[in-house]
Amino acid sequence: ARKYVLAKHFEGAPKESDLKIVEEELPPLKDGEFLAEAVYLSVDPYMRAYAYKLPLGETMVGTQIAKITESKNKNFPAGKYVVGKFDWRTHTISTGDTGTNQGPASHPPYIVPDFGELPLSYALGVLGMPGTTAYFGFLEICQPKPGETVIITAAAGAVGSIVGQIAKIKGCRVIGVTGSNEKGQYLMDNFGFDGYVNYKCDDIEQQLEKVAPEGIDCYFDNVAGEISSKIIKYMKMFGRISVCGSISSYNTNVNTPPKVSCVQLHMLRKQLRMQGFQNYLFYNRSFEGINQNLQWVKEGKLKYTETVTQGFENMTKAFIEMLEGKNIGKAIVKV
Numbered sequence: 001a002r003k004y005v006l007a008k009h010f011e012g013a014p015k016e017s018d019l020k021i022v023e024e025e026l027p028p029l030k031d032g033e034f035l036a037e038a039v040y041l042s043v044d045p046y047m048r049a050y051a052y053k054l055p056l057g058e059t060m061v062g063t064q065i066a067k068i069t070e071s072k073n074k075n076f077p078a079g080k081y082v083v084g085k086f087d088w089r090t091h092t093i094s095t096g097d098t099g100t101n102q103g104p105a106s107h108p109p110y111i112v113p114d115f116g117e118l119p120l121s122y123a124l125g126v127l128g129m130p131g132t133t134a135y136f137g138f139l140e141i142c143q144p145k146p147g148e149t150v151i152i153t154a155a156a157g158a159v160g161s162i163v164g165q166i167a168k169i170k171g172c173r174v175i176g177v178t179g180s181n182e183k184g185q186y187l188m189d190n191f192g193f194d195g196y197v198n199y200k201c202d203d204i205e206q207q208l209e210k211v212a213p214e215g216i217d218c219y220f221d222n223v224a225g226e227i228s229s230k231i232i233k234y235m236k237m238f239g240r241i242s243v244c245g246s247i248s249s250y251n252t253n254v255n256t257p258p259k260v261s262c263v264q265l266h267m268l269r270k271q272l273r274m275q276g277f278q279n280y281l282f283y284n285r286s287f288e289g290i291n292q293n294l295q296w297v298k299e300g301k302l303k304y305t306e307t308v309t310q311g312f313e314n315m316t317k318a319f320i321e322m323l324e325g326k327n328i329g330k331a332i333v334k335v
């Protein structure tokens with residue numbers, strides 16, 4: 001068995017040398033345990049934000065889809081696939097009660113439900129955590145109404161691309177903010193977005209005025225920082241902001257966050273509502289989100305893209321590339 005451990009704490013953008021692969025011997029199974037072999041592993045932005053809490057030498061945190069190869073636990077029989085927070089490992093022994101104990105709160109391991117013809121890997125994306133984050137984080141916090149204008153940052157990523165399509169399903173006008181014109185065009189051509197803003201250009205305000213001349217009702221914020229301050233300026237009266245992530249600050253030192261413009265005056269004048277959320281708040285309703293997304297995928301209303309990196313030995317590369325924005329849709333690794 002192999003796993004990734006933290007060799008050096010990240011400073012700025014993660015480097016290949018910050019993580020290293022080590023071998024581990026696994027003991028024989030005890031009663032109540034099962035052995036699972038990783039098939040797909042997820043690389044997510046929170047791993048960058050969370051890693052400063054991990055002691056050096058600790059296994060890198062993460063969720064995976066694994067095949068149960070041996071079992072002494074009747075709820076997790078051999079041959080089934082399980083989603084678990086088993087970290088960056090090729091093989092895991094679990095009791096099924098919780099994931100490994102490092103990392104942010106996570107769903108206990110569960111057998112991958114029957115998705116019919118759909119790929120197994122969707123359980124790490126649209127039919128898993130990013131899908132439920134998009135579903136609950138958008139619908140519960142933004143409370144969108146038909147005809148409203150919705151803007152999403154990191155719009156071409158796992159969560160953002162799903163939020164945009166849910167907003168379309170709900171009858172909204174949807175603008176995606178992303179780091180390249182190619183990605184923006186992709187959103188319009190493939191996911192039905194109505195427009196995009198390229199945040200890497202210096203004319204962001206002009207772009208916003210053009211794509212949302214009447215202002216923005218709902219903002220799903222994956223990014224924070226200066227682009228968020230600019231977007232908030234364009235919100236309409238009583239607009240709602242769902243704070244899902246802050247990826248623009250993940251590579252900075254936690255104690256010295258980036259300086260951004262003051263948004264309070266806009267919040268005050270327009271009487272905006274801004275609310276943060278964590279997907280674990282909705283764990284008891286996870287399958288409500290997964291089942292709804294599954295239905296939309298089957299009906300062709302929710303399209304889904306993955307960026308797949310081959311090989312466990314390329315996990316760090318996949319992680320770095322996702323943070324650099326090389327992915328469209330969910331970034332995963334196939335063992």
Ligand code: NDP
Nearest residue numbers: 045154157158159178179222244245246247248278279325
């Ligand atoms: P994505 O698939 O969206 O990948 C990250 C994307 O972020 C990149 O593709 C890149 O796209 C963009 N990005 C990277 N750096 C910056 C930057 N400095 N400024 C603006 N954009 C940047 O990841 P996820 O969909 O998994 O996650 C998106 C966000 O949602 C993250 O902030 C994450 O932490 C958060 N999240 C929160 C959850 C919650 O419970 N609250 C649960 C899951 C995710 P581009 O080319 O456009 O720059």
